[in-house]
Amino acid sequence: MGKTIIISNRLPLQINISDNKIEVTPSVGGLATGLKSFHQEGDSIWIGWTGLSSEEIPEDLQDEVEKKAMEQNCVPVSLTTDEIERFYYGFSNRTIWPLFHYFMEYTEFQPEHWEGYKTVNKKYCEAVVERLDDGDTVWVHDYQLLLLPEMIRKKKPNVTIGFFNHIPFPSYEVFRTLPWREEILRGMLGSDLIGFHTYDYERHFLRSVNRILRHDINFNSVNIGNRIVKSDSFPMGIDYNKFRDAALEHRTKPRSENTDIQKKLDYHKYVTRNTKLILSIDRLDYTKGIANRIRAYGYFLEKYPEYQEKVRLIMLAVPSRTNVPQYQLLKKEVDELVGRINGKFATVNWTPIWYFYRSMPFENLIDLYCSSEVALITPTRDGMNLVAKEYISTRIDNTGVLILSEMAGAAHELNEALIINPNNFEQIVDTIKQALEMPEEEQIRRNKVLQRRLKRYSVEKWAEDFMTNLKNTRKTRKAFKTI
Numbered sequence: 001m002g003k004t005i006i007i008s009n010r011l012p013l014q015i016n017i018s019d020n021k022i023e024v025t026p027s028v029g030g031l032a033t034g035l036k037s038f039h040q041e042g043d044s045i046w047i048g049w050t051g052l053s054s055e056e057i058p059e060d061l062q063d064e065v066e067k068k069a070m071e072q073n074c075v076p077v078s079l080t081t082d083e084i085e086r087f088y089y090g091f092s093n094r095t096i097w098p099l100f101h102y103f104m105e106y107t108e109f110q111p112e113h114w115e116g117y118k119t120v121n122k123k124y125c126e127a128v129v130e131r132l133d134d135g136d137t138v139w140v141h142d143y144q145l146l147l148l149p150e151m152i153r154k155k156k157p158n159v160t161i162g163f164f165n166h167i168p169f170p171s172y173e174v175f176r177t178l179p180w181r182e183e184i185l186r187g188m189l190g191s192d193l194i195g196f197h198t199y200d201y202e203r204h205f206l207r208s209v210n211r212i213l214r215h216d217i218n219f220n221s222v223n224i225g226n227r228i229v230k231s232d233s234f235p236m237g238i239d240y241n242k243f244r245d246a247a248l249e250h251r252t253k254p255r256s257e258n259t260d261i262q263k264k265l266d267y268h269k270y271v272t273r274n275t276k277l278i279l280s281i282d283r284l285d286y287t288k289g290i291a292n293r294i295r296a297y298g299y300f301l302e303k304y305p306e307y308q309e310k311v312r313l314i315m316l317a318v319p320s321r322t323n324v325p326q327y328q329l330l331k332k333e334v335d336e337l338v339g340r341i342n343g344k345f346a347t348v349n350w351t352p353i354w355y356f357y358r359s360m361p362f363e364n365l366i367d368l369y370c371s372s373e374v375a376l377i378t379p380t381r382d383g384m385n386l387v388a389k390e391y392i393s394t395r396i397d398n399t400g401v402l403i404l405s406e407m408a409g410a411a412h413e414l415n416e417a418l419i420i421n422p423n424n425f426e427q428i429v430d431t432i433k434q435a436l437e438m439p440e441e442e443q444i445r446r447n448k449v450l451q452r453r454l455k456r457y458s459v460e461k462w463a464e465d466f467m468t469n470l471k472n473t474r475k476t477r478k479a480f481k482t483i
């Protein structure tokens with residue numbers, strides 16, 4: 001039995017350097033937070049980027065950066081500023097990300113970004129091949145590395161390769177607009193098994209393969225002539241016990257040990273006589289429906305004025321992809337909207353929105369999950385959305401209401417949540433009211449079912465399922481010839 005090599009653009013750790021000192025923090029984002037548990041428990045190495053360009057790491061600190069990464073079985077891939085610009089900010093986040101999330105108007109088709117994407121995928125390929133031994137299994141992740149499976153396959157035809165796409169795969173009509181659609185599909189088909197969060201994404205992918213490359217599809221198998229490639233859906237779960245245990249600890253810990261945030265939450269609940277908290281947590285990304293969510297909340301306060309001073313929206317947004325213009329515009333829009341609503345409705349004792357634009361330690365996330373009566377999650381598109389699952393898992397007394405967009409992959413599994421269409425403004429507004437007024441027995445009834453499901457299909461189970469299916473593909477694999 002060989003080792004598993006995980007490859008994703010971003011490592012689960014983020015390196016920062018200030019005053020010639022290295023600081024290591026956890027990465028934010030579903031891929032990193034979810035997969036980390038699988039990585040920590042197994043015999044795997046993880047290849048990826050530290051978040052810094054090679055120019056930002058002084059020469060005398062390079063060995064130490066590698067050492068810090070190796071302490072977590074991670075291998076850093078070094079990217080130059082120019083590569084980051086064209087590959088990461090360029091093709092990954094100005095072409096694939098918006099296109100796959102149906103933001104056609106944000107999608108750029110720039111040949112120099114495509115060139116950068118190919119170059120960096122090759123760089124990852126070299127880093128993998130260098131460390132690949134016979135019998136190893138390779139697991140490639142996400143939209144930044146769609147070409148990698150084929151590149152590895154060409155160098156190591158007999159290796160077992162899995163690929164998991166963490167974002168939606170769009171419908172054929174959208175995907176076909178991409179000038180490099182054939183190359184992208186061929187890149188993915190270098191794998192033995194391709195995984196998606198939902199059945200719909202998988203069907204979209206298979207249809208594109210059939211229409212664009214003309215390969216025969218038999219149920220979920222693609223016949224590419226000299227090999228069979230399987231696809232399937234594996235909805236990613238969370239480390240349920242980790243969140244549950246943290247929430248239990250949160251409940252039993254003495255007040256004196258509370259974090260500053262928890263103290264502030266408690267104080268405000270006391271002063272405002274039990275104001276209810278509505279929580280939203282995301283990376284600051286246009287796919288998350290953040291601006292519309294704030295507008296809907298403002299309209300809610302207007303339509304149901306009896307809720308003024310009785311409710312507060314806590315909005316946590318992590319800075320993300322800040323070099324991409326759409327993210328900068330969104331930041332501005334959100335700042336303005338928050339300012340406008342707070343300006344319009346605030347009273348001496350009450351601020352309608354508490355807005356934090358930063359990452360937070362795990363402990364504080366738990367404080368927020370445990371203290372909020374409602375979680376409001378409204379993406380216009382989202383591959384999965386782990387925040388929804390994390391919120392439910394921390395509700396120790398089973399109370400709490402999850403409002404979730406039907407456009408999130410997670411909505412397929414979390415039917416007992418209040419499911420909304422993120423474009424239906426009135427519906428969001430009325431659902432907020434419904435959530436705030438839902439009887440406790442009903443909350444408990446819904447959450448018990450959700451929790452049972454989340455516990456059963458945890459991230460460990462997800463990874464195990466994918467790996468078992470990947471290993472089974474070995475049995476049926478035929479010799480590889482170049483496509």
Ligand code: ADP
Pocket residue numbers: 028029030031033034281282283316317318358359360361362365384385386387388390
């Ligand atoms: P995405 O992968 O698009 O970012 P997900 O909801 O699937 O969205 O995953 C986000 C992950 O990042 C979750 O595990 C969540 O706990 C974590 N996270 C989100 N916001 C913050 C924050 N402000 N501080 C720390 N972690 C965060």
Ligand code: G6P
Pocket residue numbers: 010028029030031032142143166167320321
């Ligand atoms: C999503 C993507 C991940 C990505 C994460 C954070 O979860 O699926 O691949 O790592 O967002 O985005 P970033 O651009 O900071 O890596």
